[in-house]
Amino acid sequence: MKRENMMLINSLDREVPSTVNNMNVIPFKGVNKHRPEGFKHAPKVATCIDFPEDGNKLIQGLKEALIKSGLRDGMTVSTHHHFRNGDLIANRIFEIASELNVKNLIWFPSASFECHSKLIKYLDNGTIHHIEGSLNGALGEYVSHGKMKGVGVLRSHGGRYQAIQDGEVQIDISVIAAPTADSFGNANGVDGPSACGLLGFALADSQYANKVIVVTDNLVPFPCLPWQIQGNNVDYVVKVDKIGLPERILSGTTAITKSPDRLFLAKLTARFCEQAGIIKNGFSFQAGAGGTSLAVSFYFAEILKRKGIKARFARGGSNKFLVNMLRDNLLDFILDGQTFDLDGVNSMRLNPNHADTSPFTSYNFHGKGNFAQLVDVVVLGATEVDVNFNGNVATHSDGLLLHGLGGWQNCLFSKCTILPIPLFRDRIPVIKDRVTTVCGPGELIDVIITERGIAINPLRKDLIEKTKGSGLPIKSIYELKDEAERICGVPSKPIFGEEVVAVIKWVDGTVIDSVRRVINPGR
Amino acid sequence: MEEINRFSAGNRGEKVRSDCFMTFELKTEGGIKLTLSSKVESIYGEHIRLLCLKILDYFEVKHAVLDIEDSGALDFVIAARLESVIKQSKASDKEFLQELITENTLITNKKRNRITRLYLPGNTPSLMINSGIHQPDGVILDLEDSVAYLKKHEARFLVRNALRSLNFLGAERMVRINQFPEGLKDLPYLIPHNVNVILIPKCENEVQIKTIVGHIEMIQKKSKTINPVWLMPIIESAKGVLNIVEIAKSSNTIVAIAIGLEDLTADLGVSRTHLGIESLFARSQIITTCKAFGIQPIDSVFSDVEDLEGLKENVLASKSLGFEGMGCIHPRQIEIIRRYFAPSDDEIEEAKSIIVAYNLAIEKGLGVISLGTKMIDVPVVEKAKHIIKHAIELGRLDENWTCK
Numbered sequence: 007m008k009r010e011n012m013m014l015i016n017s018l019d020r021e022v023p024s025t026v027n028n029m030n031v032i033p034f035k036g037v038n039k040h041r042p043e044g045f046k047h048a049p050k051v052a053t054c055i056d057f058p059e060d061g062n063k064l065i066q067g068l069k070e071a072l073i074k075s076g077l078r079d080g081m082t083v084s085t086h087h088h089f090r091n092g093d094l095i096a097n098r099i100f101e102i103a104s105e106l107n108v109k110n111l112i113w114f115p116s117a118s119f120e121c122h123s124k125l126i127k128y129l130d131n132g133t134i135h136h137i138e139g140s141l142n143g144a145l146g147e148y149v150s151h152g153k154m155k156g157v158g159v160l161r162s163h164g165g166r167y168q169a170i171q172d173g174e175v176q177i178d179i180s181v182i183a184a185p186t187a188d189s190f191g192n193a194n195g196v197d198g199p200s201a202c203g204l205l206g207f208a209l210a211d212s213q214y215a216n217k218v219i220v221v222t223d224n225l226v227p228f229p230c231l232p233w234q235i236q237g238n239n240v241d242y243v244v245k246v247d248k249i250g251l252p253e254r255i256l257s258g259t260t261a262i263t264k265s266p267d268r269l270f271l272a273k274l275t276a277r278f279c280e281q282a283g284i285i286k287n288g289f290s291f292q293a294g295a296g297g298t299s300l301a302v303s304f305y306f307a308e309i310l311k312r313k314g315i316k317a318r319f320a321r322g323g324s325n326k327f328l329v330n331m332l333r334d335n336l337l338d339f340i341l342d343g344q345t346f347d348l349d350g351v352n353s354m355r356l357n358p359n360h361a362d363t364s365p366f367t368s369y370n371f372h373g374k375g376n377f378a379q380l381v382d383v384v385v386l387g388a389t390e391v392d393v394n395f396n397g398n399v400a401t402h403s404d405g406l407l408l409h410g411l412g413g414w415q416n417c418l419f420s421k422c423t424i425l426p427i428p429l430f431r432d433r434i435p436v437i438k439d440r441v442t443t444v445c446g447p448g449e450l451i452d453v454i455i456t457e458r459g460i461a462i463n464p465l466r467k468d469l470i471e472k473t474k475g476s477g478l479p480i481k482s483i484y485e486l487k488d489e490a491e492r493i494c495g496v497p498s499k500p501i502f503g504e505e506v507v508a509v510i511k512w513v514d515g516t517v518i519d520s521v522r523r524v525i526n527p528g529r
Numbered sequence: 530m531e532e533i534n535r536f537s538a539g540n541r542g543e544k545v546r547s548d549c550f551m552t553f554e555l556k557t558e559g560g561i562k563l564t565l566s567s568k569v570e571s572i573y574g575e576h577i578r579l580l581c582l583k584i585l586d587y588f589e590v591k592h593a594v595l596d597i598e599d600s601g602a603l604d605f606v607i608a609a610r611l612e613s614v615i616k617q618s619k620a621s622d623k624e625f626l627q628e629l630i631t632e633n634t635l636i637t638n639k640k641r642n643r644i645t646r647l648y649l650p651g652n653t654p655s656l657m658i659n660s661g662i663h664q665p666d667g668v669i670l671d672l673e674d675s676v677a678y679l680k681k682h683e684a685r686f687l688v689r690n691a692l693r694s695l696n697f698l699g700a701e702r703m704v705r706i707n708q709f710p711e712g713l714k715d716l717p718y719l720i721p722h723n724v725n726v727i728l729i730p731k732c733e734n735e736v737q738i739k740t741i742v743g744h745i746e747m748i749q750k751k752s753k754t755i756n757p758v759w760l761m762p763i764i765e766s767a768k769g770v771l772n773i774v775e776i777a778k779s780s781n782t783i784v785a786i787a788i789g790l791e792d793l794t795a796d797l798g799v800s801r802t803h804l805g806i807e808s809l810f811a812r813s814q815i816i817t818t819c820k821a822f823g824i825q826p827i828d829s830v831f832s833d834v835e836d837l838e839g840l841k842e843n844v845l846a847s848k849s850l851g852f853e854g855m856g857c858i859h860p861r862q863i864e865i866i867r868r869y870f871a872p873s874d875d876e877i878e879e880a881k882s883i884i885v886a887y888n889l890a891i892e893k894g895l896g897v898i899s900l901g902t903k904m905i906d907v908p909v910v911e912k913a914k915h916i917i918k919h920a921i922e923l924g925r926l927d928e929n930w931t932c933k
Binding site: 264266267269270403404405428431432433434457458493494495497498499500501 | 546547568569570571572573575576600601602603604655658659662663696859860861
């Protein structure tokens, strides 16, 4: 199928297939150009008469729950990634499916991690047909080499909610690993030995999947409060010994980077924001937990302290650092999408100003408004940017899939999107004529900050004006590209196979780019 | 006995970046067999192969087996590694030199600031590449302590190529050579490539300086280069401290003298302490001598990169003694060293009022200048002028300053 697809050209001049895994898809039309039609998808109407009167939905084990849920060939099974690299449940599901000789499943996680590379054997033996979710590490490599039967589909966090809500992806069985739950199926992420903060990534799954299984290692008597997942959506509850490895769930990214080059970038980013007048009383920001982003929050905090002002809210990825800003009154609210450390978990449990959010509230593009547009500044990463400011986060310059989209695409809608990135990484230039894979259109990317200069998108005349005479090293994106090539040499174009191995969806469900098979990965 | 003919250069391993590891064996037949494994294969593989073939051809290598494990090395690194393995296999007077980039043709001024100088291990390209962005006054490519004995030879090619090809974004390009007399062998790799300053470790007497100056002149004559090469002896022994005057006088190319406290305290048989009472004599001796001869006295490095508060105290103490700069062993030290060697707010304010009072006195034709109840004489005004100039240079004061 994937070899005989018709290719179309989308509005960013990218070739995309007309169908993906036998489903018609719409090529990207431009930012804010696509209008959905019709009604939201809905699961079957349930009735409480079919459920135990005492509310006890506990059953023996995950295997029984999957069998009772009707697991069979070709179904779509979803999981969430709040346990990050410490997840034990996704692998277990497909181990069971393989034992039951079920074939051609579609795995629909909110993200995959290195711990999921064990699933390669179930891709090999036909248990899993394809994955719709982030593809990184060994899984990414596997898919890049064209070994997966179906085509991978990458979506942003918001795009995943949109796809479920719009019925593009219909989940047959959702397995929600929950750090704490009661036997009715109410569940949360703030308590228990595997606490991960919240369960926002599983919200859509609980609302729209045909069957919902909650798996926990910390069963409490009714009611489990807060009920981030509501038992009224849940079919079965399973108690297991261990759902995750806590030391890998909270990944400990709270230390500010020590890399002098990254600190340099972070500082320059904060300086830019100050000069451009972005940092003012009541502003809002999102900075991730990655090395450079965390350092940016650190420098934001310094500026707030110095000026005696505070931010209205920060979007997170929360961690100790944001929690301290909340405590030190530099920040009114944390709107948290995933929690990176124990300080974040505890703060969410105890502080009403530290709220849990979901991709529905934060990012869903097909809703009545979009929080992401309210944020004053977001600081994100990218593997590549091109002279049209298009950004790539999914593939490496040699074409290998290396990580998921996360909330990256959704965040681009903020009032100012800044990418602090090195001009080159181990000889690989980051600014190119054309990115290997477009994940975000250039018109939404405002500022590129490198160690050798800052490029402002020519569309942002306001930012150009505000930073005039500021002493900041403002250059054109072409100057930066030339500088990278002067140092690294002009890169030649990698050669790809014909087959599309994955597609990148935009936040509105259209296809923004496709990923081709890698022929010569060079590593 | 095959092993004897196989030579290697460079670094490999999980943490190695922007470098490459090469093994090379000269053969008598079979042509060139080149294997490359590289993380940048798909975008630079062909480019790297062509570069290597060009260099092999340049050194007239017709038959050889060359294996390259590349972790994103830039051309100047690849060329250095390859020249090193070739020259381990066969003697050659030729050098494979890349273009000296325009930025690196700059010559430097004897009196320029040398407050922050960042040490960079001479055989670690990843630390060199972005060093300039942190804007130290100088970068020191180190061939001495930070390079393992067996790596000394290959490091010379790397440092030579970096001096030609790498843009240090305005930092003065310095090299610390090996201790005398071994360090003499380093000079031919540096002098023709517009190195700005040579650091001479464990300098003990004027004979060493004069020998080095002689070598430099000889190399310059041979390579037809005339750019000034400044010297910065490092005093690291009791003998060096005692001979400081003859060292300071030995050449007018000496722009600074540094003190190396790790070795000096070892030589004195004492422990190095935070307060540094044990080296007070040596430090004062060096500072006083430097001031007498118009040379910049430079303090020893502060070795705890985590302790930025300790570094700040150290800098303030160092400045109060009269030092004019300090070596940096990590980029994060640069800002603090620059900030606290620079005139303080109080110093700037005082200097400003002295100059305003002075200008007023000149305007009114007064013979005696006074500030409040204090009389000000000419050396005080000169010192104030110097502070203002320094503060402007270091970005602590606007050029068009006015009094509060």
